[in-house]
Amino acid sequence: MRPARTVSCLVSAALVLAVTGCGTDSPDSRGDDREGVANTSADTDRVEPAGDAPVDETVAGIRSFTGAFGELLAERGAGETENTVFSPLSLGYAFAMLRAGANGDTADQLDDVFGFPEGVHAAYNALSTGVVNTGDAEDQTGPDATREPDEQPPDPVVSIANGLFVQDGIEPGEDFLRTLARQYGAGAEYVDFSTGSAAEKINDWVSDRTDERIDTLFDELDPQTVTVLANAVYLKAGWESPFDESRTTDEPFHLADGTTTQVPMMNKEAAELNYVDGESWEAVQLPYVGGELAMWVVVPTGEPGQAPPVTAGMLEEFEHGEPAELDLALPRWDYGADAELLPLLAELGLSDLDDLGGIAENVVVDDAVHRANITVDESGTEAAAVTGIAGIVSAPAPADKTIRADQPFSYAITHEPTGAPLFVGSVADPG
Structure with missing residues (x-):
């Protein structure tokens, strides 16, 4: 390959x-x-x-x-x-x-x-x-x-x-x-x-x-x-709103066994993104260009452990996400x-x-x-120059919430008009 x-x-x-x-x-x-x-x-x-x-x-x-x-x-x-x-x-x-x-x-x-x-x-x-x-x-x-x-x-x-x-x-x-x-x-x-x-x-x-x-x-x-x-x-x-590569830094990722590993962590500050939470998880939507496709990143709300499985009920909840001002940290993975x-x-x-x-x-x-x-990394398929656009806007207001995918998390790529899940997975160790 x-x-x-x-x-x-x-x-x-x-x-x-x-x-x-x-x-x-x-x-x-x-x-x-x-x-x-x-x-x-x-x-x-x-x-x-x-x-x-x-x-x-x-x-x-x-x-x-x-x-x-x-x-x-x-x-x-x-x-x-x-x-x-x-x-x-x-x-x-x-x-x-x-x-x-x-x-x-x-x-x-x-x-x-x-x-x-x-x-x-x-x-x-x-x-x-x-x-x-x-x-x-x-x-x-x-x-x-x-x-x-x-x-x-x-x-x-x-x-x-x-x-x-x-x-x-x-x-x-x-x-x-x-x-x-x-x-x-x-x-x-x-x-x-x-x-x-x-x-x-x-x-x-x-x-x-x-x-x-x-x-x-x-x-x-x-x-x-x-x-x-x-x-x-x-x-x-490509992401509808790419990550600014200059804000990617090496940060700890907390593994399920209690140890940590350093990974490149992408960051967004005070971004308006759709958000939904469940009993023991919370999720944020990252739309792709065009608006019909999106990735939902799902992180547990308790102590770091195994990534929460993406369930049928969770996929239905994604349809009810509401916009929120969020700080987001998300590792690259491959x-x-x-x-x-x-x-x-x-x-x-x-x-x-x-x-x-x-x-x-x-x-x-x-x-x-x-x-x-x-x-997955910062810019999508063709978005490196767009990354620079975010850098020229004025400083954002403080976010209402911070989501850090610095522990095992799940994700789902969905077709938003139908809700069909194209790809689903979990990240235990992005390194």
């Missing part, structure tokens, strides 16, 4: 499902001339989102899953000593695609764990239209860039990509193919899993769709694999996290993944992987 070069950049090549033949012979190859050819047996034109798609119900399901999955990570101790990051939205997309081929108990468990309503595929299609911003990632420059005071920063870049990779010689179900093509924009790409070339092709797909932030999803795949579902979510955005999903999802009630007749006969889920990484 190349070094991160942006300030507020998140990527999730979030989920890959390796669906492997169960008790069947290896498929007959149709020859190398077919590999990489999109499936033509189903309508591959993506449809316009339905106006009555159940987006609100689908987002409620994503939020509920976010809380359950985050709490599970916390119970396992991952958030106490390790930084976490995952994309609820990307996980939702990948398993919604799986739902298109599921029947019986498998379908029921997917609905229960992810809160999929009737019409979920149309809802995810509509979410793509609402969340995605197809700006040019190359327009987004790093923190060393300069910008005139009256020059506007570029719009955020958000992309969501779905992929379907099929063993040459396998014919997935027509309804499954049609749903993925029409609602997710994923036409089947034929590969040869038996030779090892499929992993390289899928890794290239992931790298291309995450601006090379994630370049390896599989080192290798089981030669018996017949289908892979993949999703990638990529976000690149890390990634991987997860083997099957054992985690089994604890949430998703253990029956073998009734997938809508994809093909006698297939079961063999593997599910989630990878994500995040980089």
